[in-house]
Amino acid sequence: MAPGSRPRQPRGSKTRASRPRAADKGKPRRKPRPRSRPGRGRFSGLRSWLLWSLGLALVVSGLILAWWWEALKEPASQTRTAAQAGPRASQDVSAPRTAPATTLPMPLPYEEAPPAQISARELQAVDEALFAGLRIAGVEPASVHLKVRTTPQGEVAVLAAKLTPEQNLRAVERSVSAQLAATKAQGSWQINHEQALLNVSLQGSPTHILRLLLPGAPPLTRPRPSSPGQKPRVAIVIDDLGYQLEPAQRLLGLGLPLTMAVLPRSPHGRQIAEMAKAKGLQVLLHLPMEAKAHSTSQLGKGALLTGMNAVEIKRITLEDLRSVPGAVGVNNHMGSLFSENPVALSAVLAVLRDQQLFFLDSVTSPRSQARETAARMGLANAQRDIFLDHEPARAAVDLQLARLLKMAQHQGQVIAIGHPHGATLDALEAFAERLRREMEIVPVSELMERPAAGELDRAAAKN
Numbered sequence: 001m002a003p004g005s006r007p008r009q010p011r012g013s014k015t016r017a018s019r020p021r022a023a024d025k026g027k028p029r030r031k032p033r034p035r036s037r038p039g040r041g042r043f044s045g046l047r048s049w050l051l052w053s054l055g056l057a058l059v060v061s062g063l064i065l066a067w068w069w070e071a072l073k074e075p076a077s078q079t080r081t082a083a084q085a086g087p088r089a090s091q092d093v094s095a096p097r098t099a100p101a102t103t104l105p106m107p108l109p110y111e112e113a114p115p116a117q118i119s120a121r122e123l124q125a126v127d128e129a130l131f132a133g134l135r136i137a138g139v140e141p142a143s144v145h146l147k148v149r150t151t152p153q154g155e156v157a158v159l160a161a162k163l164t165p166e167q168n169l170r171a172v173e174r175s176v177s178a179q180l181a182a183t184k185a186q187g188s189w190q191i192n193h194e195q196a197l198l199n200v201s202l203q204g205s206p207t208h209i210l211r212l213l214l215p216g217a218p219p220l221t222r223p224r225p226s227s228p229g230q231k232p233r234v235a236i237v238i239d240d241l242g243y244q245l246e247p248a249q250r251l252l253g254l255g256l257p258l259t260m261a262v263l264p265r266s267p268h269g270r271q272i273a274e275m276a277k278a279k280g281l282q283v284l285l286h287l288p289m290e291a292k293a294h295s296t297s298q299l300g301k302g303a304l305l306t307g308m309n310a311v312e313i314k315r316i317t318l319e320d321l322r323s324v325p326g327a328v329g330v331n332n333h334m335g336s337l338f339s340e341n342p343v344a345l346s347a348v349l350a351v352l353r354d355q356q357l358f359f360l361d362s363v364t365s366p367r368s369q370a371r372e373t374a375a376r377m378g379l380a381n382a383q384r385d386i387f388l389d390h391e392p393a394r395a396a397v398d399l400q401l402a403r404l405l406k407m408a409q410h411q412g413q414v415i416a417i418g419h420p421h422g423a424t425l426d427a428l429e430a431f432a433e434r435l436r437r438e439m440e441i442v443p444v445s446e447l448m449e450r451p452a453a454g455e456l457d458r459a460a461a462k463n
Contacts, residue, residue: 138166158209230440248276385414
């Protein structure tokens with residue numbers, strides 16, 4: 001160190017400038033400003049951004065929940081508005097639709113579907129082959145009766161005709177067999193002294209029966225219209241209404257006197273019933289009943305089960321009726337198990353008898369006891385003759401409508417049941433003019449079998 005120079009202060013030691021001056025004595029000493037820690041500013045900014053994002057997310061979530069709650073309340077408020085507006089507002093089905101169809105799940109429509117591997121095209125080919133074989137052998141199609149029978153294996157078309165003395169059974173047999181050989185079907189004949197039966201199957205499932213009566217056999221029963229020249233009467237019932245509004249509006253716009261079967265406690269059921277009544281159409285309660293092939297949860301609300309006692313069955317039936325205002329009768333939704341139980345059925349039918357309603361058996365089981373039980377209790381009743389859309393495809397519905405026309409020509413009256421599938425609506429629109437021209441579409445109540453006064457008295461005495 002050079003002479004006269006001051007010693008170098010080590011880093012961090014107090015310098016003369018940092019020592020208190022004489023003038024500053026007695027004054028409070030100002031604390032030095034702390035240095036910021038490395039990275040603290042970045043952390044503070046990130047925390048602020050996270051808090052701001054969380055607040056924004058909460059606001060957006062609140063708006064979404066509010067919109068969702070209003071959307072849930074909308075169908076109920078629209079139903080109340082339509083009921084308050086009265087029939088005049090309900091009957092205008094051509095007005096712009098402001099309410100979208102509900103997205104609630106539809107209950108399974110029915111359980112009578114034929115084997116899935118058999119197409120409508122194959123069934124139609126067998127129909128045409130049988131009629132062609134008969135025509136070639138001299139049996140006119142106009143003399144052939146057609147029915148559709150429900151069996152445990154599915155629906156079977158039954159063709160029947162009585163041969164004249166001029167018609168040879170062996171020739172008819174050969175002609176029909178030759179036409180049938182061009183299809184995928186298999187047939188087996190059974191012949192006795194009164195009739196010949198041809199049982200036809202496709203892929204192992206029975207689909208057709210041809211019954212030929214020999215000249216000496218008793219005549220075929222053949223219901224006819226009540227007076228010569230009168231058109232055959234047909235009732236077309238559309239089931240499973242109430243969960244979607246748009247199909248009901250399309251049906252009401254057809255201008256056909258259809259019968260509307262509405263599911264109980266459904267979101268649009270009450271509104272559809274009011275709209276149908278405003279159009280002058282008949283309304284049924286489509287009453288869910290226990291099925292063999294589906295769980296109780298798939299039946300929808302207001303379902304009846306065989307394990308219920310009579311008091312519970314009657315209570316639920318009355319509540320279901322109140323949810324479908326103006327219903328003049330009841331038909332079963334599913335019910336392949338319930339309809340085989342006459343004890344459970346009796347509790348339902350007792351309510352209908354007290355309310356002066358009728359029962360239409362959808363025939364979801366070939367062993368249904370509904371008609372026998374209803375007749376024994378003195379209740380007006382009937383059963384459907386054909387399903388229009390057990391296969392909900394356009395070709396299949398067209399085939400069933402063609403069968404319906406054929407059945408009506410010989411039976412004089414037919415009850416058909418369809419469902420609000422797109423294919424069914426399209427087919428009805430296409431067939432509407434032909435249906436009006438060739439037959440009389442009537443409310444299903446006009447085709448009920450009503451017990452005579454004496455039968456009513458006997459039924460009342462038994463109960």
